[in-house]
Amino acid sequence: MGQHSCCNQQKVKRGLWSPEEDEKLIRYITTHGYGCWSEVPEKAGLQRCGKSCRLRWINYLRPDIRRGRFSAEEEKLIISLHAIVGNRWAHIASHLPGRTDNEIKNYWNSWIKKKIKKPSTQSSATPTQNLFQPGYSSTDQLDVIINQNLAHQNLTPKPVSDSIFLNSQSPFFTFDASLGSSCDSSNPSGSVRDDLAQDVQALTSCKIWSNNIPTSANFASAIDPNYLPPLVDSMSIGNLVTMEEGETSVGGCYEKQQGETDWGDPQNYNGLLMWDQMQGDLGEEGIQVQDASSALDTTLSSFPSL
DNA sequence: AATATAGGCAACCGCCCTTGA
DNA sequence: GTCAAGGGCGGTTGCCTATAT
Numbered sequence: 001m002g003q004h005s006c007c008n009q010q011k012v013k014r015g016l017w018s019p020e021e022d023e024k025l026i027r028y029i030t031t032h033g034y035g036c037w038s039e040v041p042e043k044a045g046l047q048r049c050g051k052s053c054r055l056r057w058i059n060y061l062r063p064d065i066r067r068g069r070f071s072a073e074e075e076k077l078i079i080s081l082h083a084i085v086g087n088r089w090a091h092i093a094s095h096l097p098g099r100t101d102n103e104i105k106n107y108w109n110s111w112i113k114k115k116i117k118k119p120s121t122q123s124s125a126t127p128t129q130n131l132f133q134p135g136y137s138s139t140d141q142l143d144v145i146i147n148q149n150l151a152h153q154n155l156t157p158k159p160v161s162d163s164i165f166l167n168s169q170s171p172f173f174t175f176d177a178s179l180g181s182s183c184d185s186s187n188p189s190g191s192v193r194d195d196l197a198q199d200v201q202a203l204t205s206c207k208i209w210s211n212n213i214p215t216s217a218n219f220a221s222a223i224d225p226n227y228l229p230p231l232v233d234s235m236s237i238g239n240l241v242t243m244e245e246g247e248t249s250v251g252g253c254y255e256k257q258q259g260e261t262d263w264g265d266p267q268n269y270n271g272l273l274m275w276d277q278m279q280g281d282l283g284e285e286g287i288q289v290q291d292a293s294s295a296l297d298t299t300l301s302s303f304p305s306l
Numbered sequence: 307a308a309t310a311t312a313g314g315c316a317a318c319c320g321c322c323c324t325t326g327a
Numbered sequence: 328g329t330c331a332a333g334g335g336c337g338g339t340t341g342c343c344t345a346t347a348t
Contacts, residue, residue: 005329016316016342038333057318090336101336106315109338 013047066098
């Protein structure tokens with residue numbers, strides 16, 4: 001496994017793509033669509049394997065790719081989502097329009113390198129501390145989030161009190177509520193939407209992200225790397241704002257009537273639920289989270305529809 | 307100016323999952 | 328139910344460029 005039949009061919013070219021190859025691939029896909037990737041190289045006149053073509057298209061040539069630096073809002077989303085789902089880059093990328101899993105992964109990895117090189121002097125915070133309380137250093141918050149996720153990947157069970165959201169007023173994210181309403185041709189099975197649907201469905205039972213002390217059963221699910229935790233829990237529906245057709249989110253990245261922002265077309269953000277309690281500010285040192293309970297007038301940026 | 311080092315990023319590798327025969 | 332092919336994704340590598348010495 002791993003090596004696909006199309007990649008076994010001796011003639012396949014590897015390494016960087018030339019502008020000519022890019023042009024061939026773009027021309028073929030824009031006129032024919034990609035259909036079966038294994039057939040794309042031959043039909044497009046490329047000496048590449050289908051997998052390579054797929055990767056090149058998804059990570060670089062797609063017309064909706066956003067390039068350039070991550071905005072503060074995007075960084076916040078990545079941080080908060082990574083704290084929840086770990087290294088599931090595709091899942092994280094699905095919430096960042098125009099960003100690829102590869103790009104996010106690269107960004108995160110280089111960021112971790114920086115953090116390792118410049119560790120916080122106060123990073124030995126006890127696990128039971130409430131990391132999102134006011135006055136708690138932003139660097140500490142970042143360090144613990146990173147350390148927790150590194151530990152998570154090693155499947156080291158952490159005390160439930162390690163939960164970064166324990167005692168916090170609300171989870172540090174929003175989620176897409178337009179389940180099943182949009183169609184992504186690259187994801188016809190809707191598996192990501194299914195994940196999100198499960199997230200929402202689990203809201204009524206799981207307490208892991210709530211203000212309540214989690215049960216051991218919830219803890220078991222929290223340390224299972226295959227378990228995708230619900231994105232919100234125990235929410236009061238009053239905290240959520242449903243996005244209407246043609247309406248952009250309020251606060252955070254978007255404001256009503258503001259129209260285009262650096263996140264792209266606001267129409268991409270229809271049908272979102274907004275969590276309106278958290279406020280964050282990402283500076284040079286990382287994330288800075290203010291007292292959630294005092295941030296009622298702010299809104300974290302929205303997630304795009306899938 | 308030359309060399310060393312670090313950082314960013316594109317691309318590949320290998321595994322798992324899904325699908326269809 | 329089994330198997331093979333292909334798609335998807337996370338981990339990793341290696342090249343290129345920028346910066347430091």
